[in-house]
Amino acid sequence: MSQVRVSPKDRDAVLQALRAGVVPRRGLHHIQVARENELRAFLSDVERIVDGGSAFRVLCAAYGGGKTFLLTLVRAIAAEKGLITMHADLTPERRIYGASGQARALYQELTRNLATRARPEGGALPSVIERFIATAAAEHKQNGTPVPQVIESRLHSLQELVNGFDFASVIAAYWRGHEDHNEQMKADAIRWLRGEFATLTDARKALGVRAIVDDEMIYDQLKLMARFSVLAGYNGLLVGLDEMVNLFKLAHGPSRNQNFEQILRILNDSLSGSAENLGFVLGCTPESLTDPRRGLYSYQALQTRLAENAFALKAGVTDYSGPVLRLSTLTPEDVYVLLVKLRDLYGGAAAAAMSNDAIRAYMAWCNGRIGASSFQTPRTTIRTFLDLLAVLEVTPEVPLGSLLDGLEIAPDADASEPAALAEDDDLASFTL
Numbered sequence: 001m002s003q004v005r006v007s008p009k010d011r012d013a014v015l016q017a018l019r020a021g022v023v024p025r026r027g028l029h030h031i032q033v034a035r036e037n038e039l040r041a042f043l044s045d046v047e048r049i050v051d052g053g054s055a056f057r058v059l060c061a062a063y064g065g066g067k068t069f070l071l072t073l074v075r076a077i078a079a080e081k082g083l084i085t086m087h088a089d090l091t092p093e094r095r096i097y098g099a100s101g102q103a104r105a106l107y108q109e110l111t112r113n114l115a116t117r118a119r120p121e122g123g124a125l126p127s128v129i130e131r132f133i134a135t136a137a138a139e140h141k142q143n144g145t146p147v148p149q150v151i152e153s154r155l156h157s158l159q160e161l162v163n164g165f166d167f168a169s170v171i172a173a174y175w176r177g178h179e180d181h182n183e184q185m186k187a188d189a190i191r192w193l194r195g196e197f198a199t200l201t202d203a204r205k206a207l208g209v210r211a212i213v214d215d216e217m218i219y220d221q222l223k224l225m226a227r228f229s230v231l232a233g234y235n236g237l238l239v240g241l242d243e244m245v246n247l248f249k250l251a252h253g254p255s256r257n258q259n260f261e262q263i264l265r266i267l268n269d270s271l272s273g274s275a276e277n278l279g280f281v282l283g284c285t286p287e288s289l290t291d292p293r294r295g296l297y298s299y300q301a302l303q304t305r306l307a308e309n310a311f312a313l314k315a316g317v318t319d320y321s322g323p324v325l326r327l328s329t330l331t332p333e334d335v336y337v338l339l340v341k342l343r344d345l346y347g348g349a350a351a352a353a354m355s356n357d358a359i360r361a362y363m364a365w366c367n368g369r370i371g372a373s374s375f376q377t378p379r380t381t382i383r384t385f386l387d388l389l390a391v392l393e394v395t396p397e398v399p400l401g402s403l404l405d406g407l408e409i410a411p412d413a414d415a416s417e418p419a420a421l422a423e424d425d426d427l428a429s430f431t432l
Contacts, residue, residue, distance in 0.1 A: 006027065006030055010026055011345060013027055014028075015345065015386060018031075018383065018386055019386045021383055024072075025120070026120065028072060028073045029073075031338060031341050031345065033330070033334050033337045033338045033341070034331075034334045035066070038070060038320065038327065039074075041057075041325060042057070045057060045279055045281075046077060046081050046083065046238070047081070048279075049083060049236040049237075049277055049278065049279045050081055050082065050083070050236060050277075053273060053276070054269065054273060054276065054277075055279035056266065056271065056280050056323055057279075057280070057281045057282070057323060057325055058289065058306060059281060059283045059325050059327065060284055060326045061283075061286075061326070062286060064379040065327050065329075066330070067284075067327060068283060070327065071087070074238070074240070075087060076120070078238040079117040080117060082234055082235035083235050083236050083238050083279075084114060084128060084229045084236070085114070085115050085239075085240065086115075086222075086237065086239050087239070087241070088109040089109075089242045090242070090246040091246055092249075092250075093105055094106040094109055095255075095259055096219075096241070097255075097258045097261070098215050099215060100215075102215065103215035104213060104214060104215050107194075107195045107213060107218040107221060108196060110222075110239065111125055111193065111194040116128065126190060128228075129174050129193075131233055132154075132231060132232035132233070133151075133175050133178060135231075135232065135233055136150040136151050136175075147175070148175070151171065151175055154231055155168035155171060156168070157231075161224055161227065162217060162220035162223075162224075163211055163213075163217055163224060164224060165210075166210055167193075169207065169208065170189045170192045170193060171228070173185055173208075174186050177189065185207075192213070193213075195212070195213035195214075195218070195221070197212045222237070222278065223278060225237055226276065227276060236276075236278060237278050239278070239281070240281045240282075241280065242282075243283065244285075244288055244296075245287075245288040248287065248291065248295055249294075250294075260296065260299040263302065264301050264305075266280055267305055267306075267323070268305075271305070284296070305323065306323055308322060308324055308326075309322055335363065335378050336359060336360065336363060338378070338382070339363070339381075340359060342382065342386065348393055349392065349393055349396040350389040353392045353396040353400075354388075354392060361400065362385065362388070362400070362404070363381075388400075388403065388404075391403060
């Protein structure tokens with residue numbers, strides 16, 4: 001058994017999150033297995049964004065299939081490459097398009113979760129603005145140009161974009177608040193950038209602007225944020241939107257189509273190169289992608305652009321260059337490596353009591369009790385394994401077989417039913 005070197009903070013964050021059935025926000029590299037091809041594809045997207053281009057991906061997997069984990073890992077990779085990241089889950093109250101504040105609510109969630117390498121937990125918008133101001137001050141010291149003139153000159157390029165003039169005005173207002181120690185003006189500027197002004201009257205009174213962030217312009221605001229991130233010294237912006245299944249669940253057909261139109265606009269801009277230093281990753285289930293009545297494929301223009309490579313399908317291979325990435329099922333070998341990593345990360349008496357043969361026996365038990373989903377959607381397998389380690393930590397002398405004997409574990413209630421998995425010879429040879 002190898003000794004895993006990890007900070008107590010990362011260790012606790014990973015183990016507590018996995019036991020709760022959610023994806024940890026830190027320490028993911030300690031438990032990542034497989035997905036090499038997918039990660040290479042995403043790394044090429046990140047490099048394209050860094051070079052001034054754009055990217056668009058739809059990450060497709062069943063419930064518990066690892067898409068949220070991979071989305072989180074991709075954001076961490078993007079931050080390491082100098083990108084700002086934003087992420088949010090779609091809900092009935094947060095959509096890409098909405099006429100009653102749903103799109104603005106999504107934008108507010110994205111800005112609250114704005115993160116950088118130095119601020120991976122989110123809430124990094126003020127620090128991004130401060131970094132821009134610091135670069136302007138450095139230019140002032142270098143050539144003597146007044147700071148307000150430097151800021152105006154550097155933000156001039158934003159005025160060609162929708163809402164760009166007001167965006168630049170708000171950044172300038174933040175600088176004035178910074179210089180005058182006017183915390184209220186700085187707070188108002190942050191509120192505007194986060195889309196928290198509900199009326200134009202309040203925004204005009206506070207900042208003198210002519211527009212606010214509303215449901216119609218959240219994508220335009222994201223393009224502004226991407227351009228501004230480069231001016232602040234970052235390499236671009238990556239936006240992650242998970243739980244696209246909530247669009248699939250919309251009962252109102254016109255509302256779904258309006259959201260699909262916004263996705264089509266984003267996709268067209270990305271494929272045509274109209275967006276700069278901006279990337280999107282969307283997480284969805286197979287049904288919410290391909291369902292002909294409610295999925296993304298129900299919108300003809302999206303189906304045409306998102307259609308998978310027919311030659312790759314016929315040859316039985318995966319095309320990682322297309323806009324849609326389907327996550328393949330984890331093999332039993334992948335799950336074994338993952339459980340070994342979790343055991344080593346857990347450490348202590350529990351790890352000493354859980355030998356490699358015991359892990360294989362545990363997997364055989366999972367395959368018999370939970371079925372194919374123990375490998376295809378391994379969330380339940382992982383949670384049960386960590387519960388088992390928690391018991392072994394305090395009672396390492398108890399035989400593993402006695403703990404598992406007669407215990408029945410059901411798969412996740414929200415997991416789709418996978419096809420039956422053929423019995424694995426290697427696993428079947430181990431008994432409890």
